Amino acid sequence: MPRERDAGLDGFERFLEEWSRRDFLKRSGGAVAFSLFLAGGMEAVLAACGGGAPAASQNVKKGGHLTEGTTSDPTTFNYAFAQDTASTIPIGMMFAPLLDEKADGTPIPALAKSVPKPSSDGLTYKFDLRQDAKWSDGHDLTADDVVFFYQIQYDPKYADLVNAPQAPDLKEKVKSVTAVDKYTVVMTLNQVYAPWIDNYCVAATPLPKHILQEVLDKAPKDFRNATYNFGPTVTSGAFTFGRWDKTSQVVLNANPKFYGGRPNLDQYVIKNAPDSIAIVNQLKTGELDVGGIDPSLWEDTATATNLNRIKFTGPGWEWYGYQVDPNNPKGRASGRIFSDKSVRQALYMAVDRQKLADRVYFKQAVPATSILPATSWALSSDVPKYQYDPSKAKAMLDAAGWAVGADGVRAKGGVKLAFDIITNQGNKTRESVVQVLAESWKAIGANATVKLITFSEYTKTRQTLDFDVVMGGITYAVDPSDINSMYEARFIGKSANRMGYRNSQVDDLLEKAVITTDRAKRKDLYVQVQKIVMEDMPVGPLVLTQSLWGINKRVQNFTPGPFNRFQARPWLKDVWVTDGK
Amino acid sequence: MLGRYVARRALVAVVVLLGVTVITFGLMHSTGGDYVPGVNYDNPHLRTETITAIRHEYGLDQPWWVQYGLWLWNVLHLDFGRSMIDGAPVTDHIVQRLPNTLELTVAAILFGVALSIPAGVVSALRRGERLDHSLTTMSVAGFAVPEFWLGLMVILLFGVIPAQRLGVPLLPTSGAYDPLAGGFDPLDRLTHLVLPAVVLGFAYLSVWSRFTRSSMLEVLSQDYVRTARAKGMGERRVVYVHALRNAITPLVTLVGLELPGLVSGGLVVEVVFGWPGIGRFAYERAIAFDYTTVMGITTFAAVLVVAGNLLADVLYAVLDPRVSYS
Numbered sequence: 001m002p003r004e005r006d007a008g009l010d011g012f013e014r015f016l017e018e019w020s021r022r023d024f025l026k027r028s029g030g031a032v033a034f035s036l037f038l039a040g041g042m043e044a045v046l047a048a049c050g051g052g053a054p055a056a057s058q059n060v061k062k063g064g065h066l067t068e069g070t071t072s073d074p075t076t077f078n079y080a081f082a083q084d085t086a087s088t089i090p091i092g093m094m095f096a097p098l099l100d101e102k103a104d105g106t107p108i109p110a111l112a113k114s115v116p117k118p119s120s121d122g123l124t125y126k127f128d129l130r131q132d133a134k135w136s137d138g139h140d141l142t143a144d145d146v147v148f149f150y151q152i153q154y155d156p157k158y159a160d161l162v163n164a165p166q167a168p169d170l171k172e173k174v175k176s177v178t179a180v181d182k183y184t185v186v187m188t189l190n191q192v193y194a195p196w197i198d199n200y201c202v203a204a205t206p207l208p209k210h211i212l213q214e215v216l217d218k219a220p221k222d223f224r225n226a227t228y229n230f231g232p233t234v235t236s237g238a239f240t241f242g243r244w245d246k247t248s249q250v251v252l253n254a255n256p257k258f259y260g261g262r263p264n265l266d267q268y269v270i271k272n273a274p275d276s277i278a279i280v281n282q283l284k285t286g287e288l289d290v291g292g293i294d295p296s297l298w299e300d301t302a303t304a305t306n307l308n309r310i311k312f313t314g315p316g317w318e319w320y321g322y323q324v325d326p327n328n329p330k331g332r333a334s335g336r337i338f339s340d341k342s343v344r345q346a347l348y349m350a351v352d353r354q355k356l357a358d359r360v361y362f363k364q365a366v367p368a369t370s371i372l373p374a375t376s377w378a379l380s381s382d383v384p385k386y387q388y389d390p391s392k393a394k395a396m397l398d399a400a401g402w403a404v405g406a407d408g409v410r411a412k413g414g415v416k417l418a419f420d421i422i423t424n425q426g427n428k429t430r431e432s433v434v435q436v437l438a439e440s441w442k443a444i445g446a447n448a449t450v451k452l453i454t455f456s457e458y459t460k461t462r463q464t465l466d467f468d469v470v471m472g473g474i475t476y477a478v479d480p481s482d483i484n485s486m487y488e489a490r491f492i493g494k495s496a497n498r499m500g501y502r503n504s505q506v507d508d509l510l511e512k513a514v515i516t517t518d519r520a521k522r523k524d525l526y527v528q529v530q531k532i533v534m535e536d537m538p539v540g541p542l543v544l545t546q547s548l549w550g551i552n553k554r555v556q557n558f559t560p561g562p563f564n565r566f567q568a569r570p571w572l573k574d575v576w577v578t579d580g581k
Numbered sequence: 582m583l584g585r586y587v588a589r590r591a592l593v594a595v596v597v598l599l600g601v602t603v604i605t606f607g608l609m610h611s612t613g614g615d616y617v618p619g620v621n622y623d624n625p626h627l628r629t630e631t632i633t634a635i636r637h638e639y640g641l642d643q644p645w646w647v648q649y650g651l652w653l654w655n656v657l658h659l660d661f662g663r664s665m666i667d668g669a670p671v672t673d674h675i676v677q678r679l680p681n682t683l684e685l686t687v688a689a690i691l692f693g694v695a696l697s698i699p700a701g702v703v704s705a706l707r708r709g710e711r712l713d714h715s716l717t718t719m720s721v722a723g724f725a726v727p728e729f730w731l732g733l734m735v736i737l738l739f740g741v742i743p744a745q746r747l748g749v750p751l752l753p754t755s756g757a758y759d760p761l762a763g764g765f766d767p768l769d770r771l772t773h774l775v776l777p778a779v780v781l782g783f784a785y786l787s788v789w790s791r792f793t794r795s796s797m798l799e800v801l802s803q804d805y806v807r808t809a810r811a812k813g814m815g816e817r818r819v820v821y822v823h824a825l826r827n828a829i830t831p832l833v834t835l836v837g838l839e840l841p842g843l844v845s846g847g848l849v850v851e852v853v854f855g856w857p858g859i860g861r862f863a864y865e866r867a868i869a870f871d872y873t874t875v876m877g878i879t880t881f882a883a884v885l886v887v888a889g890n891l892l893a894d895v896l897y898a899v900l901d902p903r904v905s906y907s
Contacts, residue, residue: 065761075619075667083621163638165621168628199626225668246669246677247865248857249760269760274852274861277733278755285740285750305745426868456616456870463629485626494629 064577065267066555069279069291073247073272078229079205080153080164085566088203090250090270092567094235095205096133096259098146099197101568103561105375105478107202108570111141115197118517122192123175125201129183133259135208137234143179145206150177150187152207152216152223161220170200192515194522195479202478203568208234238263238573247272263573280550283307289552289577295364295429298548307550311364314562315373315478316545318365320421320437320471324538325492325500328465336415338468343417344537345386346396350444351437352388357543360432364548368541370530371483375562377519378480378526383534393444402445410445418447419468422461425452433542434471463493465500473545478563480526484510487533501538554578583898590894594887601883602656605876606649613870617641618665639665641872652876661877666869671877675859679844681757682858684770685851686843688778690836693785697832700786701793702825708798716790723787732780732853739776752776755855777854781847789835797828837893841886 074087079095082088100110107115112127133141152158154170175188189196211234215226232241238258242251249271256262273279276294283291284304293301301307322338338344353367372379402410402417410417421437423430431452438448461467476482485495488510489502506529513525547565551558557575564570617636621627636642640651655662661671704713740754753773758764800806801824809819839846848860859878866874
């Protein structure tokens with residue numbers, strides 16, 4: 001029975017029937033060629049219109065906004081509780097710090113009019129504050145606010161209830177922090193501590209005592225969860241709090257009353273993107289103006305028409321460590337394998353760190369030569385040098401008595417040169433690095449097995465020391481004393497000294513380097529430490545990573561450096577956008 | 582009779598909910614181990630005392646059944662606790678994000694329904710012809726294609742490539758609204774909704790169009806359709822007024838089955854498009870071992886599913902006299 005046919009559908013049907021494969025290829029080829037032509041044409045047009053970085057002499061435009069991308073959400077806006085850059089970036093914009101920081105980590109004045117030198121006995125620091133700083137509600141920012149910030153962390157009356165992350169350190173180091181007059185703060189330490197300014201005064205943000213004292217007194221144990229910490233109504237920095245759409249973005253507004261002068265931008269948005277790929281995509285679409293670029297995507301962004309890119313060597317240091325404590329009951333390998341220094345050194349020489357930097361870090365890293373990052377003033381080149389030399393490594397292992405067995409694995413006295421390498425799963429770079437390590441060591445006769453573990457198990461190994469070889473990465477702060485928790489025997493099982501490394505000479509040198517404030521003396525001590533540790537080799541320094549940034553071409557003066565890229569950003573108020581939008 | 586039936590079903594629902602919470606709790610804690618959420622383990626200054634203090638503050642040092650008991654007690658008082666990572670009440674988190682997820686999943690369902698009806702009908706009417714084959718192939722492909730891949734392709738096609746070639750993206754590729762606009766501009770919200778809703782709806786479309794097609798075919802072979810034609814009724818009227826109406830009833834059931842998925846179904850799309858929904862949030866917090874938040878969201882979703890099923894059971898019993906009360 002004939003059915004009525006829908007005319008429209010008929011046309012579509014005919015189209016499908018008549019559209020032969022040859023036609024398809026011809027036409028799609030033409031379409032592709034045409035769009036390429038269009039694309040090329042557009043680029044030519046844009047180039048002709050002078051698209052490119054504007055001349056430096058262009059006048060600064062006021063107004064507009066900037067959107068920065070991060071891959072995680074802030075957890076708090078109170079510096080006393082903040083531990084991650086997603087939180088410290090907005091904190092640094094909303095709160096004026098006691099001292100600010102240059103790109104190389106040198107402290108510079110901020111609320112404090114000058115960077116104080118310690119007293120002759122090295123125990124006291126006097127801060128003279130500027131007298132024109134105000135809170136956004138009009139109150140003066142005074143020494144009381146500075147004292148309040150420290151008090152909640154070291155004063156026994158509050159510290160154990162508030163439970164700030166830095167409290168254990170401050171309770172141990174600080175004798176008192178007092179307001180001598182309205183604009184003078186005196187800090188007295190229990191013992192000389194050279195990194196005091198760098199570690200606890202730079203980027204430290206006074207809190208509004210006139211708002212928070214009563215919040216604290218009402219419920220000190222709940223201070224961490226005070227509403228202020230998630231929406232600071234009263235701030236002191238270049239920007240004020242606009243709003244926080246959780247897991248989406250933080251919006252900050254310019255503070256016209258900022259003592260350093262109103263920022264050029266009207267608003268600043270810190271937008272949360274799901275991962276590094278999303279950040280690069282949004283940089284390309286323009287939904288983000290600024291964001292960090294993952295090393296694997298660096299080449300991909302080279303052709304982005306709307307981006308400038310910057311990179312610099314940051315304080316990142318990637319490493320692996322051996323379990324070297326012979327008395328460690330968990331150390332299957334340690335007592336019998338890694339107790340021999342020549343084994344540790346030989347294994348290190350079997351790793352091609354340059355290739356690691358080129359392939360796994362996509363050329364966005366350089367081989368490390370010591371236990372400090374490239375940014376450290378204490379970095380020494382007077383250390384034992386280890387070239388990539390697998391034949392020498394093999395010879396060293398032969399000489400140490402590790403003979404190659406029939407299965408290709410070396411053995412000595414019935415013990416095989418076999419061990420595990422652990423790192424946490426979920427970090428692609430680390431997973432690749434441990435594969436490279438395992439393969440490099442297999443090539444010289446060591447049977448290394450990769451074990452990827454959850455992050456919680458990985459962090460547990462700090463205490464249990466339950467591993468053979470561990471791989472990780474550290475971002476160091478300015479002061480070299482950050483390495484103490486990794487190489488001093490008293491931190492075994494308590495902090496970063498997972499390796500169980502003991503060297504009383506190193507302990508002595510590291511302690512001495514903290515109790516003198518003479519930079520030259522300190523450097524000399526650190527030079528000695530590096531020489532010893534690079535000989536002892538409880539760790540194998542791998543690479544130093546680059547910090548990579550994509551910046552939209554309309555953004556000017558966005559100039560992060562190794563130590564002022566996240567929280568301390570004294571250059572931020574001078575950032576401006578060429579279109580003023 | 583009905584009362585006893587409902588009571589029995591309700592009791593089963595409570596047992597199911599308890600089971601869900603116990604299993605979720607157990608799974609989280611057995612994988613989490615000693616890990617304390619919110620602590621920055623990469624900080625070289627981190628001390629064991631700090632970790633211990635925070636663990637104690639969160640009650641994580643107590644035996645798991647004590648922790649579960651305390652949590653359950655609080656939940657019965659409608660207190661879901663606070664997030665261990667950011668300290669905000671869990672219910673606040675849920676309330677802030679649930680509307681965004683609903684916006685996305687409802688839009689996806691509408692998109693799916695709106696397109697699968699014509700697709701299914703056309704396929705049925707042109708059964709065996711080239712149009713039918715093409716639509717079938719697209720359906721199968723659409724079902725086989727992973728959402729995240731489709732999402733990334735769509736981001737490239739409508740966002741990255743136009744932005745690089747023409748200077749501006751055709752559509753926004755992330756978020757539910759422009760940060761500066763504040764989320765109150767309906768047009769802004771709509772443009773942000775297009776890409777994720779289409780990607781999410783594509784999966785629905787693929788399945789539902791097939792269903793509509795077979796349902797339509799079945800209806801078209803029914804006696805009453807033949808009768809209508811025999812009476813001389815116009816083909817258009819037969820198909821679009823009588824047959825279609827009956828063919829889409831199974832579709833209603835299918836859409837109904839998706840109701841529990843309203844809360845959790847958009848997870849992959851939410852992550853790819855940075856959509857501020859509850860699925861993505863739960864996923865990120867699960868990775869970070871934010872115990873309280875994950876328990877809160879899982880329980881909430883479980884309550885919705887169980888309540889929905891309970892309601893459906895009771896309605897069937899009330900409406901359909903063939904259902905016995907046993």
